[in-house]
Amino acid sequence: MINEPRYTEMVAVLKAMAHSSRLFILDKLQEGEHCVCELTELIGADISTVSKHLSILRDAGLIGSTKKQNQVFYRLLCPCVLDFYSCMIKIKGDN
Amino acid sequence: MINEPRYTEMVAVLKAMAHSSRLFILDKLQEGEHCVCELTELIGADISTVSKHLSILRDAGLIGSTKKQNQVFYRLLCPCVLDFYSCMIKIKGDN
DNA sequence: GACCTATTTGGTCATGTCGCCAAGTATGTA
DNA sequence: TACATACTTGGCGACATGACCAAATAGGTC
Secondary structure: OOOOHHHHHHHHHHHHHOOHHHHHHHHHHOOOOEEHHHHHHHHOOOHHHHHHHHHHHHHOOOEEEEEEOOEEEEEEOOHHHHHHHHHHHHHHHHO | OOOOHHHHHHHHHHHHHOOHHHHHHHHHHOOOOEEHHHHHHHHOOOHHHHHHHHHHHHHOOOEEEEEEOOEEEEEEOOHHHHHHHHHHHHHHHHO
């Protein structure tokens, strides 16, 4: 019941999304690829912190990365996660 | 940017969903109302634990409750949260 | 090779989450 | 009133998360 693999998998994705910096990253990557230093500047945290957020999103399968010279560019793999935004707004509107 | 209220609100909803027992509850409430003791039996945890999960989901605006005699029945307020399931499956399928 | 930039990884500390138990509240029944 | 059932709340211990700093890794330039 509770131990169904689909719950475990969904929990992993939901946990990955459940942080404002990570939501911001997903939102930003919707526009297109960005490297770690660009995202770091926008977020305003330590680069190591941003790098860890990115690896959490990658481990969850939400984003992918490509190394170009000495920079790493991240891109959104699953634009559908952002459809969730509209549901969120509905939730907030209904109450 | 990161501090936009919409991110804060979405994080609250995502955190509320990011637990296998709570996903199970949302899934179960899709069928219709259930009282705390029914959910407790299905989940197999302490009733106090289940009660706390339910209050987390209620605080996030995902479920609502009605007291009938000495039982409390919970119902899904936002069936759209379950649309997210299909996106999850897509995520898992793509990788 | 020395050096610089970009990124990742390990460590530590503060804080948050989760589960149970115990105690409190509410409603119904003897 | 006493007691049972249903649920909520407070507290505690175990564990997870998040932020920073420091150190390691990788690629490009002098």
